[in-house]
Amino acid sequence: MGYSHGDNVTLSWSGVSNASNSDWIGAYLVNDDVQSTAPIKYQYASYDPQYLATGSGSFVFRLMNMRDDYVFYFFRNGIKSPIVAAKSNSVKVDNPNEPLQGRISLTNQTGEVKVSWTTKNRNVLIEPNFDAGVLFQFSSSPQVRWGFSSGSFEFTVSAYSYSYTAEDMCGPPATTIGYRSPGTFHSAIIKNLKPSQRVFYIFGDPQHGLSEEYSFRNVPLPGASVNVIAFGDLGQFAIDHSLQQEEQAPSRNTTNGIEAELNNTDLVLHIGDISCKWMDDSDQPLSVMPYKVVTNCADARGYTSQWEQFHDQLEPISTSVPYMTAIGNHERDWPGTGTTGDKDSGGECGVAYELRFPMPTPGRDLPWYSFDFGVLHVMVMSTEQDFAPGSPQHTYFMNDLAKINRTKTPWVIFSGHRPFYIDSTNWEPHGAFINTFDLEITPRNISKPIDVCGYLCTLLDRDQTVALQIRFAFEDILYENKIDLIFGAHHHSYQRSCHVYRSKCQESGDYLGPVVVNIGMAGATNSQNIEPIQPEIFKFVDDSHHGYTRIFANTTHFHMQYIRGDDRQVHDDFVLTK
Numbered sequence: 001m002g003y004s005h006g007d008n009v010t011l012s013w014s015g016v017s018n019a020s021n022s023d024w025i026g027a028y029l030v031n032d033d034v035q036s037t038a039p040i041k042y043q044y045a046s047y048d049p050q051y052l053a054t055g056s057g058s059f060v061f062r063l064m065n066m067r068d069d070y071v072f073y074f075f076r077n078g079i080k081s082p083i084v085a086a087k088s089n090s091v092k093v094d095n096p097n098e099p100l101q102g103r104i105s106l107t108n109q110t111g112e113v114k115v116s117w118t119t120k121n122r123n124v125l126i127e128p129n130f131d132a133g134v135l136f137q138f139s140s141s142p143q144v145r146w147g148f149s150s151g152s153f154e155f156t157v158s159a160y161s162y163s164y165t166a167e168d169m170c171g172p173p174a175t176t177i178g179y180r181s182p183g184t185f186h187s188a189i190i191k192n193l194k195p196s197q198r199v200f201y202i203f204g205d206p207q208h209g210l211s212e213e214y215s216f217r218n219v220p221l222p223g224a225s226v227n228v229i230a231f232g233d234l235g236q237f238a239i240d241h242s243l244q245q246e247e248q249a250p251s252r253n254t255t256n257g258i259e260a261e262l263n264n265t266d267l268v269l270h271i272g273d274i275s276c277k278w279m280d281d282s283d284q285p286l287s288v289m290p291y292k293v294v295t296n297c298a299d300a301r302g303y304t305s306q307w308e309q310f311h312d313q314l315e316p317i318s319t320s321v322p323y324m325t326a327i328g329n330h331e332r333d334w335p336g337t338g339t340t341g342d343k344d345s346g347g348e349c350g351v352a353y354e355l356r357f358p359m360p361t362p363g364r365d366l367p368w369y370s371f372d373f374g375v376l377h378v379m380v381m382s383t384e385q386d387f388a389p390g391s392p393q394h395t396y397f398m399n400d401l402a403k404i405n406r407t408k409t410p411w412v413i414f415s416g417h418r419p420f421y422i423d424s425t426n427w428e429p430h431g432a433f434i435n436t437f438d439l440e441i442t443p444r445n446i447s448k449p450i451d452v453c454g455y456l457c458t459l460l461d462r463d464q465t466v467a468l469q470i471r472f473a474f475e476d477i478l479y480e481n482k483i484d485l486i487f488g489a490h491h492h493s494y495q496r497s498c499h500v501y502r503s504k505c506q507e508s509g510d511y512l513g514p515v516v517v518n519i520g521m522a523g524a525t526n527s528q529n530i531e532p533i534q535p536e537i538f539k540f541v542d543d544s545h546h547g548y549t550r551i552f553a554n555t556t557h558f559h560m561q562y563i564r565g566d567d568r569q570v571h572d573d574f575v576l577t578k
Helices: 249-260 304-318 351-356 392-403 455-459 463-480
Strands: 008-013 024-029 041-044 057-062 070-076 083-087 100-106 113-119 143-147 155-158 160-162 184-190 198-205 214-217 226-231 267-271 277-280 294-298 323-326 369-373 376-380 411-415 485-488 494-501 515-519 538-542 547-553 557-564 570-577
Touching: 008 070, 041 057, 100 304, 100 323, 113 198, 143 184, 155 184, 184 198, 249 304, 249 547, 267 485, 304 323, 304 351, 323 376, 392 463, 494 570, 515 547, 538 557, 538 570
Parallel strands: 226 267, 267 323, 376 411, 411 485, 485 515
Antiparallel strands: 008 057, 024 041, 024 070, 070 083, 100 113, 113 184, 143 155, 143 198, 160 184, 198 214, 226 547, 277 294, 369 376, 494 515, 494 538, 547 557, 557 570
16 A cells, blocks of 8 residues: 555554543654654544444544655553554555655845755765766756746756754754654756746656646746735644644635635745644643643744645645745744744754745845845844844844835835734733833933843843844834834734834824734734733734735835635735835
8 A cells, every 4th residue: 555645544443442532543654663753643533433432443644745654553541651552554655755845935136936845865976886887876866847838848957955854953852752854855946037927847856756837927027016925923734634743723724815816926925933833831842642731832843744744735835936934933942042032943943944945045044134026125034033233134134224226126024023013911921911112212322122121131032022122123223214014923913003113103204114014813823912902003903813914015005904814804904105
């Protein structure tokens, strides 16, 4: 029996005496040590309604191609002290080099698009076969074939290959119970494209198989109108109703809604907390056992299987439009590595994110960048690394601001994962209410943020403390450069401000200040710690629903809508004009 990516397999069992609600089935790869590796997915035997009465049942698992054979274990005695009662036959993978997880992104050069994907084999030199007259032989020849009409791939570009191991990361669970080989990533750059040119492409290896056909439109001309989808904090959800280290069912509504709009979408901007995984109340990663009571959400956080699920859910989108991302706390943060938060990345410390989503950054572990896209100039910061005045990141954006051509890109967006302004009570560990909007903040007259927010700013990475630090570093300079919009996420809600500067709405003058929009509502559990009285700077706050934002921009108008995922209707709508 073999499987390909996305195949369903039916697992059946019988003859279980004293059937219990605590019996469960876990999916593993054949070489996994079940004592030290978390399951890829699992389900309780009692999900089959006949099981408790008959001791028999079945369940359909949808298999992702993780480049190896699967095996299933039947566990008894619950989740705290499980006992393996039975092991299935293995389910063979038909092609471990099936090219999957396709994604495209922009480079820092005009007329280029990067295509990336994942297989098992690496493009490396192997032992020559002198008897056969082969002096140079590679285990794989990854490539992209492309052209300008469907089914016609007249051009070929070779890819370069790369990966990571547990030793490249910082700590558990990424280096322990969550680690499985991520496979080999491949990237190839299609060059010399004309603006808005439609490209049809396939990727993979002629020896091991090529992908299905995909297509995208190249970057439009500077000054051209564009349609963009933007959000943060997405997560993932398995469609076979199996259980994992996490579940964010609303993320499916979000990605399904975006898929329905792809024909009218030019680019997706995902600002941090890329994939999601649950954490328990103690803020510690889940154990090898698959289940704990959970109350808050983080990203894939060191579990390779969660990245696999996320790419599977995302692929219809990420192969169709450039998928541009910002690093979040759950991609990067780890103690001793110079980050804003603590163990938020589950030990990945940015390694998995940067290799899975290669962005046009200045270099390794410098995950900030900017790009032009039609009438937009988009700045993407890392809120997780040093952004104080004088830091490499701050200097990068000061230089970037000086080079923006407002004739070509009249609309400028400054974005980062954590919020710039936010309606949240999250100042200190227990969420006590402090009205931060009553503070008189004058960054040019103080030496550092500690002078404003005191002891809390030095110890905590809470919503308001970090927002204050970001404003200290950037608010005046963004105002002086007449930035139009600021996007944040992290707080799992949709929020929109007035034109705001130094915590006050601006109502007169040629330039009123930026509109701040928090778009962290894509799928992760809602953050409902808003202030008892909504601060005056906020015009719309929704902390109870999920969705995404839709943007249409031309040279004179910037139109942004908040689309809820449950009904796909517009629930907030505003227009800026020039």
